[in-house]
Amino acid sequence: MRSQATALRSKDLLGIEQLTPEEISLILDTAEGFREVSERPIKKVPTLRGQLVINLFMEASTRTRVSFEIAEKRLSADTLNFSASGSSVEKGETLIDTAENLMAMQPDMIVIRHKHPGSPKMLADLLPASIINAGDGAHEHPTQALLDAFTIRERLGRLSGVNVSIIGDIAHSRVVRSNIHLLTKMKANVTLASPPTLMPAEIEKMGVRVVHSLDEALEGADVVMMLRIQLERQSKMTFPSLREYFNTFGLTPERLRRANGGAIVMHPGPMNRGVEISSDVADGPCSVILDQVTNGVAVRMAVLYLLAGGHLQES
Numbered sequence: 001m002r003s004q005a006t007a008l009r010s011k012d013l014l015g016i017e018q019l020t021p022e023e024i025s026l027i028l029d030t031a032e033g034f035r036e037v038s039e040r041p042i043k044k045v046p047t048l049r050g051q052l053v054i055n056l057f058m059e060a061s062t063r064t065r066v067s068f069e070i071a072e073k074r075l076s077a078d079t080l081n082f083s084a085s086g087s088s089v090e091k092g093e094t095l096i097d098t099a100e101n102l103m104a105m106q107p108d109m110i111v112i113r114h115k116h117p118g119s120p121k122m123l124a125d126l127l128p129a130s131i132i133n134a135g136d137g138a139h140e141h142p143t144q145a146l147l148d149a150f151t152i153r154e155r156l157g158r159l160s161g162v163n164v165s166i167i168g169d170i171a172h173s174r175v176v177r178s179n180i181h182l183l184t185k186m187k188a189n190v191t192l193a194s195p196p197t198l199m200p201a202e203i204e205k206m207g208v209r210v211v212h213s214l215d216e217a218l219e220g221a222d223v224v225m226m227l228r229i230q231l232e233r234q235s236k237m238t239f240p241s242l243r244e245y246f247n248t249f250g251l252t253p254e255r256l257r258r259a260n261g262g263a264i265v266m267h268p269g270p271m272n273r274g275v276e277i278s279s280d281v282a283d284g285p286c287s288v289i290l291d292q293v294t295n296g297v298a299v300r301m302a303v304l305y306l307l308a309g310g311h312l313q314e315s
């Protein structure tokens with residue numbers, strides 16, 4: 001689907017759940033236009049000159065934080081990076097007080113990552129700035145799903161009718177929730193696979209197929225998306241050992257042969273090599289894992305641009 005929308009309806013990007021298929025296509029089409037900026041000798045356009053974006057990361061991040069900062073700089077925005085460590089959050093200041101104090105310095109947008117689901121929505125209801133969800137607990141990670149979709153569309157030419165198998169820790173993943181919303185809205189076929197202890201009850205109601213074997217998930221897949229076991233979100237191990245997990249759900253070149261010819265392998269990162277994926281696959285010819293990271297910059301440029309109102313200054 002190519003975009004028919006010309007603007008986003010909301011001032012915020014809180015999740016994929018709130019987007020229409022036309023808005024998703026608009027973001028992906030806009031990102032295609034921005035991809036070229038990163039290939040220029042001078043990787044910068046004046047689009048967001050004079051705008052202040054605060055990156056409020058209250059949880060660890062490598063890819064998302066760096067990618068947003070690069071996207072903001074490529075659009076000529078003024079950027080400020082705020083992390084809980086070293087701030088008055090360590091003295092007990094609440095998220096709302098922190099955000100209201102940052103708002104008093106008049107940012108135009110706030111990118112937030114937080115361990116509590118719903119934190120971005122709380123700020124969006126309170127503050128006039130545009131709020132972008134960079135991951136809230138196990139709820140949503142919308143820009144990850146958008147960059148995943150961009151990468152699938154780039155490699156396979158479409159989203160509609162593509163068979164996407166998502167394998168791993170479904171229960172604790174915000175990436176999977178955003179991807180299910182996006183891929184089902186765009187008419188892709190989604191299969192989920194994990195040990196039963198890592199599969200949320202009744203997730204089939206989101207319009208996906210659930211299987212409990214890696215081989216079954218790989219059969220007929222065009223896209224194999226592997227997810228990390230999120231040990232930090234589990235109070236106890238929900239499977240016997242990491243070695244046993246790799247033996248049953250770890251992706252190896254031999255097992256990948258069950259997927260369709262030309263299938264691509266994705267992972268949002270960070271990877272646990274030797275747990276959900278072998279290095280031979282992660283670094284192999286089917287892997288598009290680093291393309292996902294590259295595409296994240298263009299997709300985040302598109303999101304920032306569209307939330308700013310889509311008023312492009314001439315480069």
Ligand code: CP
Pocket residue numbers: 060061062063064065135141144268269270
């Ligand atoms: N994919 C992703 O969100 O990675 P980071 O946690 O490093 O940002």
